[in-house]
Amino acid sequence: MQTTPTTTDTASPGSAAYAPTDRTVPTRARERASYDRESVHAILDEAYVCHLGFIRDGSPVVLPTLYGRVGERLYVHGSTGSRPLRMAGTPQEGQEDPGLQVCLTVTHVDGLVLARSAFHHSLNYRSVMIHGIARQVTDPEEKRTALDALVDHVVPGRSTDSRPANAKELAATAVLSLDLNEVSAKARTGAPNDEPEDMDLPYWSGVVPLRKGYDALVPSPDLAPGIEVPDYLAER
């Protein structure tokens, strides 16, 4: 099922899919690509870390970092002193406006795919790749919303069950926003794709699924007596 999106396939923000662009149409395995908003959101909401790519002094940098999503916008945060945060606040080479060109990628590894042939070994995975300009969030209201989203991304509901940032903490934190415009998802699922002529080879073939979920909670050693595990943690 080879699908070749065309540029007439433009999507408005209200439509069900992102419009493919040159940067979001893979050269290989196009049948694994999707532009569906719901699939993209689901992949983004399930992961904890994104890999944020940007260019510093002419070299690529790939930084693992936490993120949060509010509708069609992602947020990442960091110290006001960190390099990508500072870079996003000043115009970069060849640009008039501030903003940092980024590629933000989120990946889940779901299983190890063991084929009869070495060639067809693979991973089952789901990933999202976003291209765009990351901009510093300067509006205090949006900054608060973004920081809540970052905490709620770790555990939904947690932002209302922790002490909100104070003025000093807010001043020390910079937030970048990245709009979900140029976006694609990619996934591999299912059994190995062995060649017909390999079917009788004496090698085990199949998928080793990676375990998901959480282990037992580790309360802080100095947790005050009488503080119980909140429902949003007990129910998982």
Add this chain to the structure above:
Amino acid sequence: MQTTPTTTDTASPGSAAYAPTDRTVPTRARERASYDRESVHAILDEAYVCHLGFIRDGSPVVLPTLYGRVGERLYVHGSTGSRPLRMAGTPQEGQEDPGLQVCLTVTHVDGLVLARSAFHHSLNYRSVMIHGIARQVTDPEEKRTALDALVDHVVPGRSTDSRPANAKELAATAVLSLDLNEVSAKARTGAPNDEPEDMDLPYWSGVVPLRKGYDALVPSPDLAPGIEVPDYLAER
């Protein structure tokens, strides 16, 4: 424990640590950085996917991909038609020799860190970041070694228990190598770092560890009868 590596700390390939460089010394949280070879190898050997960053038409790209390690060299592979593989085989802008400037990052998320304050929410993680030039592997012997390493990275021992690549498959596959020279590891472990004045707040605080390991094997639906689960899978 703030450690500030200096440039006098140069490491030879035989030494226990990588030499820090401007690109591998973080501006923030330097106490989390390490240059120890053993720690770096352990982080690399435990993960399945790396995020490969490179520059294409002036924009950063972050691609999730499988990798393998042989000593102080990493390998990634792909179709000979894939963009980064092609780019690594030709001299890039401003370069005389072929090779693609990359940043390769590997990250494990180990736990969710729930502090009493929103500000101190974090993740426990281990990551490795490598800067360097990725080069196409042209020596047939090294290519074979690299492809074995990629399969054995998925499941150790698997390359000797599957059909090796044939001439057609070898010709369709390109392999890039990246030497471990400019390398750093970063990790956060342990309990939340709450502020002393927050200790009596009525919020649960602690770590939610992410579950690791594997779920039950899913054999290929067409697996021939009599093929048993190999020891290297049964023992995990």
